[in-house]
Amino acid sequence: MSMINYASREINCKLVYYGPGLGGKTTNLEHVYGKVSPDKRGKMVSLATESERTLFFDFLPVDLGTIRGFKTRFHLYTVPGQVYYNASRKLILKGVDGVVFVADSQMDRMEANVESMQNLYDNMAEYGYDVTKIPFLIQYNKRDLPNAASIPELQQQLNPGWEVTEARKQRNAPDPNNEGEWLVTQIDGTWVERAPFVESIAVNGDGVFETLRHVAKLVLKTLS
Amino acid sequence: MTGAGTWSLGESDYNRISEHLTELLRESDARSAMVVDRTGQLLANAGEALSFDATVFASLTAADFSANDQLAKMIGEPEFASLFHQGKKESMYLADVGRRLILVVLFDQRTTVGLVRLRVKQTVEDLSKLVVEMFNRPPTDKDAAKGGLLEGADDEIDKLFGD
Numbered sequence: 001m002s003m004i005n006y007a008s009r010e011i012n013c014k015l016v017y018y019g020p021g022l023g024g025k026t027t028n029l030e031h032v033y034g035k036v037s038p039d040k041r042g043k044m045v046s047l048a049t050e051s052e053r054t055l056f057f058d059f060l061p062v063d064l065g066t067i068r069g070f071k072t073r074f075h076l077y078t079v080p081g082q083v084y085y086n087a088s089r090k091l092i093l094k095g096v097d098g099v100v101f102v103a104d105s106q107m108d109r110m111e112a113n114v115e116s117m118q119n120l121y122d123n124m125a126e127y128g129y130d131v132t133k134i135p136f137l138i139q140y141n142k143r144d145l146p147n148a149a150s151i152p153e154l155q156q157q158l159n160p161g162w163e164v165t166e167a168r169k170q171r172n173a174p175d176p177n178n179e180g181e182w183l184v185t186q187i188d189g190t191w192v193e194r195a196p197f198v199e200s201i202a203v204n205g206d207g208v209f210e211t212l213r214h215v216a217k218l219v220l221k222t223l224s
Numbered sequence: 225m226t227g228a229g230t231w232s233l234g235e236s237d238y239n240r241i242s243e244h245l246t247e248l249l250r251e252s253d254a255r256s257a258m259v260v261d262r263t264g265q266l267l268a269n270a271g272e273a274l275s276f277d278a279t280v281f282a283s284l285t286a287a288d289f290s291a292n293d294q295l296a297k298m299i300g301e302p303e304f305a306s307l308f309h310q311g312k313k314e315s316m317y318l319a320d321v322g323r324r325l326i327l328v329v330l331f332d333q334r335t336t337v338g339l340v341r342l343r344v345k346q347t348v349e350d351l352s353k354l355v356v357e358m359f360n361r362p363p364t365d366k367d368a369a370k371g372g373l374l375e376g377a378d379d380e381i382d383k384l385f386g387d
Contacts, residue, residue, distance in 0.1 A: 001228035003265050004373055007238035011373070012265045014228075043277045045284065056287060059264075061279045065384045068377060072384070075264065075283065091290040095228045095263030133226035213385045220381045223230060224374040 001095040002223060010071045013219050014095055015212075018120050019102035020112035021053070021081030024141040024202040028102060029060045029076055031208045036062055054080040056088050064216055074216055081116065090123045098135035098219040099124075100211055101195075102202070103158055105140050105148035110157055117158050132162045135218035138197040139211045144204075151199070155181075161192040169193070177214070228263075232373075237358055238268055244350050245270035252343035254331035255314075259351070260285050261325055271330075285318060285328050306344070308337060317341065319348050322355040 002013040017025040026046065033044045040063045047056035058078040063071055079089040093099075101120060103113045124131050140154050149157075164170055164184060170191040175181040177196065184193045198214060200207025245257040249271045256271030258278070264286035266278055274281070288307065296304045306319040317329045317340050327348060331340055374381070 001261075001263050002230045003261065003263075003267075004230065004232035005238070005265075005267070006233060007235050007268070014263055014265075042279045045280050047287075056291075059280060059283045061283075067380050067384055068373060070373065075279075077283075087294060088291065091287065091294065094290065095261075097228060127228075128226075129228065130226040134228075217381055217385050220374060220384075221378065222227070224377045224381060 002097045002219070004070070004223075008071075009069060010073050011067070011220075011223070012073050012075065013097040013216070014075045014077065015098045015100065015215060015219070016092055016096045017076065017078045017100045017102055018089075018093075018116065019081055020104055020109060020116040021083075023081055023102045023104040023109070023113075023116075024139075024200075025078040025081060025102045026054055026058050027202040028100075028139075028200075028208050028211070029058050029078055031202060031205045032062060032076065032212060033060055035205065035209070053082065054078055055085070056080065057092050062212075064213075067220070072216070072220065074212075074219075076212075083115070083119075086119065086123070089119075090126065093123055093127060093129070096124075096129070096134075097222075098215045099131065099137070100215050101136070101138045101158070102141050103138060103154060105142045105154060106145055107147050107149050110149060110154075113154075113158055132193070135215055135222060136195045137211060137215045137218070138195050139200050139202075139207065140197055141200045141202050141207075143199045143206075144201045151178075151197075155194070155197070159194050159197065161187075161194040164191040164193045177210075231359070233267055233358075237354065240354055241268045241351065242270055244347050244354075248329070248343055248347040252329070252331070252340050253335035254329045254340055254343075255334075257327065257329045257347075258282070259321070259325050259327055262286055262289070262323075267325065285326055289318060289320070289326050306341070308341075310337070317344060319344050321348055322352040324355050324359065325351065327351060 004011050019025055042061035044060045046058045049055050060076045062074050077092050079092045173184040175183050198207050198211045202208055241259050258269035259267045260282040264283035266282035292304050309316045314332050319327045321327050
């Protein structure tokens with residue numbers, strides 16, 4: 001739930017990085033932490049097990065700039081990816097303003113991706129939130145690995161789209177960030193919308209800031 | 225509702241929260257107090273300057289409260305309305321405010337948990353009334369005329385992200 005604080009002149013928004021275990025969610029935050037100057041970010045906190053698996057969440061506050069005299073402060077959270085930790089994963093989604101789904105592109109992680117995506121939809125629905133109506137972006141991570149699935153394959157499995165019922169949205173919208181892809185189009189007479197996506201190699205930082213900027217912009221536009 | 229929505233904290237509400245916190249500190253001899261919302265955002269704090277990152281602290285207190293809420297449900301309680309963490313020198317007391325906010329009080333050996341608990345009760349009552357008022361207030365004509373803070377700011381948002 002975004003909060004506009006007129007006393008401190010800040011706009012605070014909550015972003016959650018979701019996805020299967022070992023997909024790169026924490027790596028995304030670590031890269032942001034390492035690259036943003038210390039005066040623009042807070043301390044990064046990781047509630048992790050001794051083997052560095054996320055137990056509850058990672059948290060990193062980042063200032064992305066000033067707009068109309070208000071600091072835009074984003075609180076980045078990751079969830080624990082392991083199936084076992086669903087109770088704590090659900091808690092982190094409370095009050096979320098934007099979601100990044102970090103998918104593991106490796107072929108043998110497809111099932112884990114699909115299961116995690118289903119889990120996201122289910123957990124969001126329990127709060128009365130609808131993933132198709134909020135700022136939502138998919139990051140296809142680990143694009144450098146030899147066993148990475150192709151983008152059309154990942155799109156088909158994880159981002160098949162949802163029906164567009166609002167008449168004003170029923171028009172072709174090419175994806176400005178991915179040539180040949182679309183965000184809204186007509187398939188067999190039905191208008192379909194897909195979540196935007198970004199390709200990444202989070203361990204090198206490729207696509208990490210592109211993802212953050214993209215979803216942060218979507219969140220701010222919901223306030224405009 | 226399809227998302228979590230937005231809410232704003234105006235300066236007069238901020239000032240009223242701060243006044244309640246200052247009064248609580250005066251009466252309880254606690255070191256500092258803060259109000260955090262359920263998503264972990266810090267609204268206001270009063271008392272001694274904090275020697276740690278308040279934003280991180282706020283997010284952890286909200287997570288602490290959420291996790292304990294779930295534990296309460298599992299043992300058949302609707303909620304734990306307050307939590308007490310005792311340290312050797314420093315302790316903290318957390319209390320729910322109208323299911324919307326969390327009041328966090330930090331204190332040391334200069335006072336007792338009994339006194340803090342007693343004074344917190346009154347502050348929670350005062351803040352709960354304020355919360356009801358804040359969240360049920362109909363939008364004023366001024367708000368309607370002003371629209372959203374970022375209304376029509378699409379170009380500025382694009383510029384912020386270098387597009």
